[in-house]
Amino acid sequence: MSVERELEYNELKQKLIEIASKSDEQRLPLRAYNILRIAIKNLVLAPGQTILEREIAEALEMSRTPVREALVRLQTEGILTLIPRKGFNINPIKKNDLKEIYEITESLDGLAVELATTKVTKEDIKYLKKLIILQQEQLEKNDLYEWSILDDQFHAELINFASNSRLNSVINIHADQLYRARLYTINNRPIPYQSIIEHNAIIACIEAKDKNAARLAMQSHRKRAWSEIVNILDD
Structure with missing residues (x-):
C-alpha cells in the first residue's frame, strides 16, 4: 500500500470508527450495513469512490462475511456497484x-x-x-x-x-x-x-x-x- 493510499485508508478508518461508536446494533451484518449506509449518506464515502471489502472489514474489525453481506445489500438498493476484481464503487448521483x-x-x-x-x-x-x-x-x-x-x-x-x-x-x-x-x-x-x-x-x-x-x-x-x-x- 502506497503512503498516500495508507493515509486515505487511516482517515476512512477513523471516520468509520466514529460512526460505529454511535451504533448500538450488535448483529454484525446489520451493523456493517448501517455504518456503511451512514458513511455513504454523509459523503464519508463519496460518489464515485471505490472501496475494497478487505479494507472495510479491517477498518470495522469484522470478518469479511458480514461486510460482504452489507455490501451486497447496498448493491441491491442501488447505492453501490460491484466492479469485478476492483471492489465496490459508490454510485454517482445521477x-x-x-x-x-x-x-x-x-x-x-x-x-x-x-x-x-x-x-x-x-x-x-x-x-x-x-x-x-x-x-x-x-x-x-x-x-x-x-x-x-x-x-x-x-x-x-x-x-x-x-x-x-x-x-x-x-x-x-x-x-x-x-x-x-x-x-x-x-x-x-x-x-x-x-x-x-x-x-x-x-x-x-x-x-x-x-x-x-x-x-x-x-x-x-x-x-x-x-x-x-x-x-x-x-x-
Missing part, C-alpha cells in the same frame, strides 16, 4: 434518478404533511419551531453541514407525525439519496434562507389546520429544492 425520486417524494411528503396536520399536538408544533430556530442559527454561523442535519430532522419529524408506518417506510427508501444529493450540492446552491421561510409557511398551515394548504406548501418546497439541485448537477 440527475435522472434524482428527478424520479423527487417526483415521488414531492407527492408522498405532501401526503405526510396533510395527515400530520390533523394529528400533531401543540408540543409537536413547538418542537418543529425549535428545529427551525436551530436551522436559522446554523445559517448565521454559515455551518451548512449542521443545517443539513437539522433540515433532514425537520422533514423526518413531519413524516413521523403523520403516524402512518407504511408511508414512512416508503419515504425512507429514498430519504438517504435525497440527503446525499442535498449535502453534495449544498455549497454550490444559494444559502438556504428560502428553506427557512418555507418551513415556517408549512408550520403556519399546520397550525391553521389547513391540510390542503400544508400539502401544497410542502410540495412547492420540494419542487423548489429540486430546481436548485438540478441546476448544480447540470453544471
